[in-house]
Structure formats: C-alpha cells, structure tokens
Amino acid sequence: MNAFLIAATILLATLAPLLVVAHVRRPIDGLVALETAGAVTTLVLLCLSVGMDESIFFTVAIVAAVASWIGGLVFVRFLGRWI
Amino acid sequence: MAVDVLLGLGVAAELLCVAGVIVMRTALDRLHYAGAATGVPALFVLAAVLVHEHLSSGGLEAIAAVALLFLLNPALLIATARAIRRTEEPESDL
Numbered sequence: 001m002n003a004f005l006i007a008a009t010i011l012l013a014t015l016a017p018l019l020v021v022a023h024v025r026r027p028i029d030g031l032v033a034l035e036t037a038g039a040v041t042t043l044v045l046l047c048l049s050v051g052m053d054e055s056i057f058f059t060v061a062i063v064a065a066v067a068s069w070i071g072g073l074v075f076v077r078f079l080g081r082w083i
Numbered sequence: 084m085a086v087d088v089l090l091g092l093g094v095a096a097e098l099l100c101v102a103g104v105i106v107m108r109t110a111l112d113r114l115h116y117a118g119a120a121t122g123v124p125a126l127f128v129l130a131a132v133l134v135h136e137h138l139s140s141g142g143l144e145a146i147a148a149v150a151l152l153f154l155l156n157p158a159l160l161i162a163t164a165r166a167i168r169r170t171e172e173p174e175s176d177l
Contacts, residue, residue: 003086003087003090004086004090004131004135007090007091007093007094007128010094010098011094011097014097014098014101017101017105018101018104018105020105021104021105026110028110028163028166028167028170029110029113031163031166032104032110032113032114032117032163033104033105033113033117035117035156035159035160035163036100036101036104036116036117036120039117039120039121039125039152039156040097040101040120042125042148042149042152043093043097043124043125043128045148046128046129046132046145046148046149047090047128047132049141049145050132050135050136050141055140055141055144058140058141058144058145058148059144061144061145061148062144062147062148062151064148065148065151065152065155066151066155069151069155069156069158069159072159072162072163073158073159073162076159076162076163076166077162079166079170080162080165080166080169080170
C-alpha cells in the first residue's frame with residue numbers, strides 16, 4: 001500500500017462525518033457538507049488513480065469535479081427557492 | 084519523500100477543512116471551510132501527483148481536475164452564500 005492509497009483511504013473516511021452533518025443538520029448545512037464532499041471525492045479519485053496506476057481514474061476525477069459543481073448549483077437553486 | 088510530505092500536508096489541510104465544516108455553528112462559517120477545501124489542500128495533492136507523474140497525460144488531467152475545482156467552486160460558494168442569506172433573512176433582496 002503506497003502513500004497515495006493511504007491518503008485516499010483517509011480522505012474517503014472523512015466523507016462519513018460529512019454524511020452525518022448532511023443528515024442531522026438543516027438542509028442548507030447539508031448542502032455545504034455536500035459541496036465539501038464533492039471536493040474530497042475529486043481528490044480521492046486523483047489519489048486512487050496514482051496509487052492504483054490506473055490512468056482512467058484521472059478522467060473520472062475531472063467528471064466528478066464538474067458533476068459535483070453542477071449538482072451543487074442545482075441544489076442551491078432549489079433550496080434557495082423553497083426554504 | 085517529497086511526495087509523502089506534499090500528500091501529508093494536503094490530507095492534513097483537507098482534514099482541517101472537513102473538521103471546520105463539521106464543528107462550525109452557522110452555515111456561513113461552514114461555507115468558509117468548504118471553500119478552503121478546494122484551495123490549498125487540492126494544490127498540495129496536485130503537487131504530489133505532479134512530482135510522481137510529471138507532465139504525463141495523467142499529470143495534465145490532474146491539473147485539469149484541480150483547476151476545475153479551483154476555478155468553478157467560487158461560483159458555487161457565492162450562490163450558496165446567497166441562498167443562506169435568503170433563508171436567514173427572507174426580506175433580503177439578494
């Protein structure tokens with residue numbers, strides 16, 4: 001297990017408390033946790049791609065960065081309108 | 084060795100940002116830490132990847148991923164801050 005896989009594991013573990021925040025707190029607080037989780041997920045995929053020597057994961061990281069941004073904007077739009 | 088140091092700094096900074104998102108009381112305080120999560124920690128991880136991969140196709144894709152995070156996230160943060168203000172001050176015309 002190299003340093004990149006250890007880093008990916010630690011970063012992956014940080015998603016659990018963010019999930020708890022998103023579940024327990026107000027929806028707008030959960031949205032902030034979701035945005036943070038998107039950034040963490042992108043970094044996890046970068047670390048996994050280097051650690052596992054799978055270059056395809058780099059593309060997945062790019063897709064994850066864009067998808068989490070678009071998802072965040074959609075949630076902001078709906079939460080801003082309905083809360 | 085340099086890769087380990089850069090990765091350690093990146094992970095530590097990211098943990099600090101996640102801790103801030105969890106611990107802070109108000110949504111705007113959390114948002115500050117959420118914004119920081121795409122700044123310095125992502126750049127440390129990118130530096131570690133570049134030291135390991137150099138400017139190969141993987142390294143260039145890593146630059147693209149972190150650049151997207153770094154450049155797109157402020158727009159999302161501003162939109163979120165406006166939504167937070169709207170929920171906490173309904174009369175606000177933002």
